[in-house]
Amino acid sequence: MxxxxxxxxxxxPAGISAALTAKNRNKSILLLGSAALSPKLTKAHxxxxxxxxxxxxxxxxxxxxxxxxxxxGITVTEGQxxxxxxMGDYFGLQVGEEMLEAKTVIVAAGVMQGKLLPGExxxxxxxxxxxxxxxxxxxxxxxxxxxxxxxEASKEAEFLAEIAGKVLYFPMNSAIPKESENLVILHEKPQxxxxxxxxxxxxxxxxxxxxxxxxxxxxxVMPETLVPGVETDGPHIRVNLQMQTNIPGLFAAGDIAGKPxxxxxxxxxxNVAALSAVSYLQNAGK
Amino acid sequence: xxxxxxxxxxDAVRNAPFAVVDFNATWCGPCRMLGPIIDELSDxxxxxxxxxxxxxxxxxxxxxxxxxxxxxxxxxxxxxxVDMSVGFKPKAAMEHFISTHA
Numbered sequence: 140m141x142x143x144x145x146x147x148x149x150x151x152p153a154g155i156s157a158a159l160t161a162k163n164r165n166k167s168i169l170l171l172g173s174a175a176l177s178p179k180l181t182k183a184h185x186x187x188x189x190x191x192x193x194x195x196x197x198x199x200x201x202x203x204x205x206x207x208x209x210x211x212g213i214t215v216t217e218g219q220x221x222x223x224x225x226m227g228d229y230f231g232l233q234v235g236e237e238m239l240e241a242k243t244v245i246v247a248a249g250v251m252q253g254k255l256l257p258g259e260x261x262x263x264x265x266x267x268x269x270x271x272x273x274x275x276x277x278x279x280x281x282x283x284x285x286x287x288x289x290x291e292a293s294k295e296a297e298f299l300a301e302i303a304g305k306v307l308y309f310p311m312n313s314a315i316p317k318e319s320e321n322l323v324i325l326h327e328k329p330q331x332x333x334x335x336x337x338x339x340x341x342x343x344x345x346x347x348x349x350x351x352x353x354x355x356x357x358x359x360v361m362p363e364t365l366v367p368g369v370e371t372d373g374p375h376i377r378v379n380l381q382m383q384t385n386i387p388g389l390f391a392a393g394d395i396a397g398k399p400x401x402x403x404x405x406x407x408x409x410n411v412a413a414l415s416a417v418s419y420l421q422n423a424g425k
Numbered sequence: 426x427x428x429x430x431x432x433x434x435x436d437a438v439r440n441a442p443f444a445v446v447d448f449n450a451t452w453c454g455p456c457r458m459l460g461p462i463i464d465e466l467s468d469x470x471x472x473x474x475x476x477x478x479x480x481x482x483x484x485x486x487x488x489x490x491x492x493x494x495x496x497x498x499x500x501x502x503x504x505x506x507v508d509m510s511v512g513f514k515p516k517a518a519m520e521h522f523i524s525t526h527a
Binding site for chain 2: 224227264265273337352367
């Protein structure tokens with residue numbers, strides 16, 4: 140398997156800026172994200188403070204970024220990164236069911252919007268899971284709930300329905316999976332995850348559901364879930380001015396590295412992170 | 426060295442003063458990443474006995490210890506479970522977790 144020099148997670152201004160710089164330095168790069176780039180970016184009404192671009196809309200800015208990636212011969216690998224594992228001298232990146240490898244990683248995945256459900260954090264790993272493909276096989280014949288926030292959630296629910304006895308699917312912001320004998324769709328709003336030592340009940344605005352596991356499938360996850368062992372500060376990864384984190388070889392840039400949430404700041408940090416990764420690779424003699 | 430637990434036989438852990446059990450499964454991605462780290466720690470932490478427990482092969486043990494998500498790493502003192510770490514941890518963090526119970 141190819142072990143990339145630099146894996147970059149996120150296709151907003153921070154990730155793209157990091158990719159451009161890394162490519163310039165002749166590094167092999169794995170840019171993970173969406174071919175449509177950052178959905179937050181294309182929705183921006185107008186950007187007034189980006190040097191060189193006068194009153195540009197988010198959609199036009201995204202188009203220019205795409206053209207720049209094409210010109211530089213950088214391709215985007217589509218996929219959601221479930222987790223980044225620091226293995227010491229390299230990183231394992233779980234993308235769907237695949238495990239990819241890189242010598243360094245730049246996390247530019249954006250900051251998680253919205254709040255966790257009460258109890259979600261507390262019971263994570265104890266009746267709450269973020270990964271259907273990872274944990275489904277622990278629940279053969281059992282009853283599980285799926286909170287479908289992400290675009291992929293409906294597919295994961297269908298996969299779960301092949302293994303679990305019963306899947307209760309709560310569509311939050313996503314496609315509706317195929318209903319079947321053991322997949323039921325409930326249009327209720329989850330409010331809280333309850334339990335004792337482990338989570339056992341999902342409370343919604345309309346009642347309570349007993350479950351063996353609650354799968355919460357979101358587009359973005361908290362940084363410590365994305366990178367086990369990384370030091371965080373609220374929803375942000377803690378970085379220094381070189382964009383280094385507490386894990387050697389792991390860097391962060393953009394919104395996930397802290398406020399202000401500005402495109403020009405994100406692009407600047409992406410640049411610094413890429414240069415720091417390049418110098419890390421040099422020092423490691425790889 | 427990490428010893429494999431088979432047939433739900435937990436005697437070796439019960440008889441160990443200080444043991445670490447890595448509950449895992451072959452199909453679990455994070456478990457496969459944690460495995461080599463547990464291997465390395467077993468070579469470096471001389472006063473700890475390390476075990477690997479496949480939850481598919483040892484379903485009864487997984488049930489007894491309430492394993493809900495894997496990897497799960499349990500610390501056992503004189504056969505009693507004293508702490509459990511769920512999920513992947515980098516080597517330094519896992520070493521810290523185990524050594525706090527030394």
